[in-house]
Amino acid sequence: xxxxxxxxxxxxxxxxxxxxxxxxxxxxxxxxxxxxxxxxxxxxxxxxxxxxxxxxxxxxxxxxxxxxxxxxxxxxxxxxxxxxxxxxxxxxxxxxxxxxxxxxxxxxxxxxxxxxxxxxxxxxxxxxxxxxxxxxxxxxxxxxxxxxxxxxxxxxxxxxxxxxxxxxxxxxxxxxxxxxxxxxxxxxxxxxxxxxxxxxxxxxxxxxxxxxxxxxxxxxxxxxxxxxxxxxxxxxxxxxxxxxxxxxxxxxxxxxxxxxxxxxxxxxxxxxxxxxxxxxxxxxxxxxxxxxxxxxxxxxxxxxxxxxxxxxxxxxxxxxxxxxxxxxxxxxxxxxxxxxxxxxxxxxxxxxxxxxxxxxxxxxxxxxxxxxxxxxxxxxxxxxxxxxxxxxxxxxxxxxxxxxxxxxxxxxxxxxxxxxxxxxxxxxxxxxxxxxxxxxxxxxx
Amino acid sequence: xxxxxxxxxxxxxxxxxxxxxxxxxxxxxxxxxxxxxxxxxxxxxxxxxxxxxxxxxxxxxxxxxxxxxxxxxxxxxxxxxxxxxxxxxxxxxxxxxxxxxxxxxxxxxxxxxxxxxxxxxxxxxxxxxxxxxxxxxxxxxxxxxxxxxxxxxxxxxxxxxxxxxxxxxxxxxxxxxxxxxxxxxxxxxxxxxxxxxxxxxxxxxxxxxxxxxxxxxxxxxxxxxxxxxxxxxxxxxxxxxxxxxxxxxxxxxxxxxxxxxxxxxxxxxxxxxxxxxxxxxxxxxxxxxxxxxxxxxxxxxxxxxxxxxxxxxxxxxxxxxxxxxxxxxxxxxxxxxxxxxxxxxxxxxxxxxxxxxxxxxxxxxxxxxxxxxxxxxxxxxxxxxxxxxxxxxxxxxxxxxxxxxxxxxxxxxxxxxxxxxxxxxxxxxxxxxxxxxxxxxxxxx
Numbered sequence: 001x002x003x004x005x006x007x008x009x010x011x012x013x014x015x016x017x018x019x020x021x022x023x024x025x026x027x028x029x030x031x032x033x034x035x036x037x038x039x040x041x042x043x044x045x046x047x048x049x050x051x052x053x054x055x056x057x058x059x060x061x062x063x064x065x066x067x068x069x070x071x072x073x074x075x076x077x078x079x080x081x082x083x084x085x086x087x088x089x090x091x092x093x094x095x096x097x098x099x100x101x102x103x104x105x106x107x108x109x110x111x112x113x114x115x116x117x118x119x120x121x122x123x124x125x126x127x128x129x130x131x132x133x134x135x136x137x138x139x140x141x142x143x144x145x146x147x148x149x150x151x152x153x154x155x156x157x158x159x160x161x162x163x164x165x166x167x168x169x170x171x172x173x174x175x176x177x178x179x180x181x182x183x184x185x186x187x188x189x190x191x192x193x194x195x196x197x198x199x200x201x202x203x204x205x206x207x208x209x210x211x212x213x214x215x216x217x218x219x220x221x222x223x224x225x226x227x228x229x230x231x232x233x234x235x236x237x238x239x240x241x242x243x244x245x246x247x248x249x250x251x252x253x254x255x256x257x258x259x260x261x262x263x264x265x266x267x268x269x270x271x272x273x274x275x276x277x278x279x280x281x282x283x284x285x286x287x288x289x290x291x292x293x294x295x296x297x298x299x300x301x302x303x304x305x306x307x308x309x310x311x312x313x314x315x316x317x318x319x320x321x322x323x324x325x326x327x328x329x330x331x332x333x334x335x336x337x338x339x340x341x342x343x344x345x346x347x348x349x350x351x352x353x354x355x356x357x358x359x360x361x362x363x364x365x366x367x368x369x370x371x372x373x374x375x376x377x378x379x380x381x382x383x384x385x386x387x388x389x390x391x392x393x394x395x396x397x398x399x400x401x402x403x404x405x406x407x408x409x410x411x412x413x414x415x416x417x418x419x420x421x422x423x424x425x426x427x428x429x430x431x432x433x434x435x436x437x438x439x440x441x442x443x444x445x
Numbered sequence: 446x447x448x449x450x451x452x453x454x455x456x457x458x459x460x461x462x463x464x465x466x467x468x469x470x471x472x473x474x475x476x477x478x479x480x481x482x483x484x485x486x487x488x489x490x491x492x493x494x495x496x497x498x499x500x501x502x503x504x505x506x507x508x509x510x511x512x513x514x515x516x517x518x519x520x521x522x523x524x525x526x527x528x529x530x531x532x533x534x535x536x537x538x539x540x541x542x543x544x545x546x547x548x549x550x551x552x553x554x555x556x557x558x559x560x561x562x563x564x565x566x567x568x569x570x571x572x573x574x575x576x577x578x579x580x581x582x583x584x585x586x587x588x589x590x591x592x593x594x595x596x597x598x599x600x601x602x603x604x605x606x607x608x609x610x611x612x613x614x615x616x617x618x619x620x621x622x623x624x625x626x627x628x629x630x631x632x633x634x635x636x637x638x639x640x641x642x643x644x645x646x647x648x649x650x651x652x653x654x655x656x657x658x659x660x661x662x663x664x665x666x667x668x669x670x671x672x673x674x675x676x677x678x679x680x681x682x683x684x685x686x687x688x689x690x691x692x693x694x695x696x697x698x699x700x701x702x703x704x705x706x707x708x709x710x711x712x713x714x715x716x717x718x719x720x721x722x723x724x725x726x727x728x729x730x731x732x733x734x735x736x737x738x739x740x741x742x743x744x745x746x747x748x749x750x751x752x753x754x755x756x757x758x759x760x761x762x763x764x765x766x767x768x769x770x771x772x773x774x775x776x777x778x779x780x781x782x783x784x785x786x787x788x789x790x791x792x793x794x795x796x797x798x799x800x801x802x803x804x805x806x807x808x809x810x811x812x813x814x815x816x817x818x819x820x821x822x823x824x825x826x827x828x829x830x831x832x833x834x835x836x837x838x839x840x841x842x843x844x845x846x847x848x849x850x851x852x853x854x855x856x857x858x859x860x861x862x863x864x865x866x867x868x869x870x871x872x873x874x875x876x877x878x879x880x881x882x883x884x885x886x887x888x889x890x
Binding site: 172175176177178179180181182183185236280 | 617620621622623624625626627628630681725
């Protein structure tokens with residue numbers, strides 16, 4: 001009997017395995033998919049992660065910085081490709097801050113390597129969790145190669161099995177379990193731009209490219225090998241939707257109308273488009289995240305959010321670090337640590353779930369909008385002038401270390417101050433502007 | 446192969462069976478519990494339903510009025526038993542309107558009788574739905590007496606299986622299904638007051654009795670035989686909660702402190718309290734309610750609401766009538782009728798779910814509050830003076846025929862008008878009050 005059974009060997013599961021092993025636990029990790037290090041692609045959805053300081057701090061603490069740094073590329077801002085063919089650029093931070101773009105499968109592979117090196121960690125792949133008995137603290141797995149069923153017992157079960165978590169499904173049947181799953185009415189398909197050959201067209205490599213077109217959104221994340229991973233977001237129904245695209249010709253025609261650059265960058269675009277069914281995007285909330293001292297959900301299984309802020313993986317890593325800290329503080333009283341973990345993390349993840357839904361709309365609909373851009377530009381200017389009094393929300397979330405919940409509280413106050421500046425028509429460069437920002441900051445305390 | 450398989454022979458299921466049979470469908474109803482007409486009590490939770498005109502209209506249309514009328518008793522208002530021992534009375538309507546209180550099991554039995562009389566309806570009991578195949582339109586049932594499993598195929602499956610619906614659980618696994626379940630942190634236990642003997646204390650028989658005590662709420666619904674069905678609502682945790690009550694002495698002590706009248710009315714109170722585990726209260730929302738033209742959820746399985754307005758059963762009956770109407774309008778194009786049904790009913794049930802959560806707080810916390818009562822009294826006075834311009838929300842929901850969604854829209858406007866009257870300190874008896882109400886009504890159009 002292992003001390004810890006981790007269902008899911010993805011980003012949350014592999015970091016959790018390292019954290020628990022270093023606390024002296026024996027850990028078994030059961031992952032549904034084949035080993036990410038051996039089967040490149042295949043069942044693994046192509047996806048890029050943008051690591052920000054929140055996640056990087058946790059990765060540094062477990063000694064993953066060198067590996068991750070060798071696999072990722074810095075991204076300094078958003079290159080916005082407007083519908084009229086013009087291009088505008090928004091730096092992520094005012095001081096050259098960068099996000100780090102990395103293929104999910106590469107990051108996962110690096111973390112699995114590190115987990116495997118820990119004494120007491122054992123990894124199993126192609127093991128689909130089909131049943132969890134919360135009372136007995138056992139889980140049943142089906143081997144994808146042999147179909148054989150096996151039962152595993154552990155002192156504790158951790159559900160790190162993502163948005164479609166099986167562990168959570170079993171928690172959902174317990175007394176007074178609150179739960180919601182809410183889908184975006186859009187799905188996405190990930191296309192791939194190969195590294196450019198000599199003389200072929202190329203995108204700028206150290207930025208995130210965004211083509212906002214109302215209901216449709218195309219993005220391109222740079223990779224270390226100069227290729228780009230490019231999620232295309234489309235509505236499921238209506239005009240320019242998955243429903244409306246059934247032939248390669250229809251796909252090519254949509255791209256030539258909305259994203260003409262893509263045609264030169266991706267020769268086999270329509271083939272790629274139909275290679276995989278679209279993936280869905282959803283928000284998951286549930287409560288509680290634990291079952292006594294026996295089971296805990298963390299990462300996407302507890303709180304899947306939309307990818308609008310690129311925070312899903314970063315939040316999962318913060319979860320692992322927060323649990324580690326709660327265990328320190330609770331003297332390894334597992335039940336108490338699980339409760340404390342939830343109390344500490346829930347307000348932030350609730351706030352983030354809402355923010356992501358809101359920001360999603362901005363990304364696809366407003367980012368190309370002049371009034372919206374003016375407001376963002378004003379925010380950046382105020383931040384430059386009064387960095388101690390005003391920090392854009394995106395920057396607090398992405399480059400700050402305050403909890404998401406705290407960032408949202410500050411943003412609420414900042415938004416009120418900005419509204420006041422605009423409605424009173426106060427020049428942001430004048431001392432009255434500073435006085436007003438100070439007033440709002442004072443009232444908030 | 447029947448035309449329609451109805452999972453659940455409760456209130457929604459039995460009325461739906463009648464409606465579909467009268468459309469010429471062969472109908473099979475599979476119910477998990479024993480026949481309500483043969484086993485009184487037992488596994489059936491004791492519960493009273495308050496029928497209002499919404500539900501009564503549907504029952505009249507299927508010819509159930511006489512039976513229901515013989516089994517129910519009119520209730521004209523709320524008798525509020527305050528903590529200081531005083532009693533106040535609030536009539537439900539200004540024109541002597543009544544709700545009809547009826548034991549759920551009696552109402553269910555009457556409806557099953559009517560369903561059974563329809564040609565083409567077959568009822569099966571103690572059949573637990575364990576599996577639904579949406580594509581093949583089959584469901585598997587386990588017989589509670591023999592444990593035997595059987596599969597039933599039908600052209601269409603209707604999920605009338607309540608808040609914990611098995612049919613919905615299978616829908617939940619389909620593409621893009623939005624779902625939420627949200628529990629109240631309180632549960633309830635139903636106590637029973639027997640018909641009074643000669644000289645024993647008795648409650649007023651034609652009112653709903655309410656003992657609001659902050660977190661705890663006790664209510665008593667009259668029955669035809671002069672007994673009362675009395676749900677007691679308690680928090681699960683904290684002071685005066687289920688958690689804090691483990692002995693009969695503790696229960697007696699809580700009652701003597703909060704509900705002293707109960708001790709004389711229910712001699713075996715503590716025994717009754719522990720006879721059944723508490724039941725939970727929850728709100729369920731999901732989207733969509735149907736799967737092609739094959740499966741439809743209705744009643745609590747589609748939209749369970751808190752019992753604060755006593756609308757759950759009434760709404761389920763309205764569902765059946767609305768579906769009937771949609772089938773008329775769509776020429777028995779089932780898929781189209783299911784979509785139309787959802788479009789017509791969802792806004793109302795969403796609005797109602799929110800209202801119930803809000804009103805629940807009022808019932809348990811505010812109803813004993815003086816400011817709250819003053820506001821309610823002012824509302825009633827305005828309604829008396831200007832019945833064409835102002836109707837209290839409770840009255841629109843309970844005695845009106847407008848959809849819940851429309852009632853909520855009107856209430857929003859009325860609330861703004863009332864706030865204005867209060868803040869401008871306008872005497873409601875003066876012509877300025879009418880002018881203001883007229884203004885708000887005009888703007889709303």
